[in-house]
Amino acid sequence: MASFIVYIIYSESLDVYYKGYTNNLEIRLEQHLSGKSQFTSQTNDWRLVFTRGFELKSEALKYEKMLKRQNHQYLKWLIDGDLNELNIQ
Numbered sequence: 001m002a003s004f005i006v007y008i009i010y011s012e013s014l015d016v017y018y019k020g021y022t023n024n025l026e027i028r029l030e031q032h033l034s035g036k037s038q039f040t041s042q043t044n045d046w047r048l049v050f051t052r053g054f055e056l057k058s059e060a061l062k063y064e065k066m067l068k069r070q071n072h073q074y075l076k077w078l079i080d081g082d083l084n085e086l087n088i089q
Contacts, residue, residue, distance in 0.1 A: 002053020004060035006067065008075065009046040017075045018046065019067040021060040025051065049079045 006021045009032060018040055022028035029048060035041040054060040067075070 002055060004054045004057050006052050006054065006060050006063045007048060008050040008067065008079065009040070010049045010079075011040075011043050011046050013043050013045050017049075017072070019064055019075075021064045023057075 004021055004023050005025045006019070007025060007028070009018045009020075009029070010016070011018070018032070020028065025048075029046075031037050032040040032046050033044060035044070040046055052063065054063065067078075070078075
């Protein structure tokens, strides 16, 4: 099992993707949904749309940094494409 998770959550009302990494996805998602994260406290309709696991923190940080440089279209492709390990429809 992966020690670190890079994730993307999406807000339909803001039409925004938030990218992050964590070593405890359940707790981190609760922080986002309860307003304990400054950026995501703007709304409470965030939903998890993508995850990818990594063994090393350095790998997770590198991937998160790459995702943060991507545009909206790339993120939609990633989420809807074969690279989505969650397979959420």
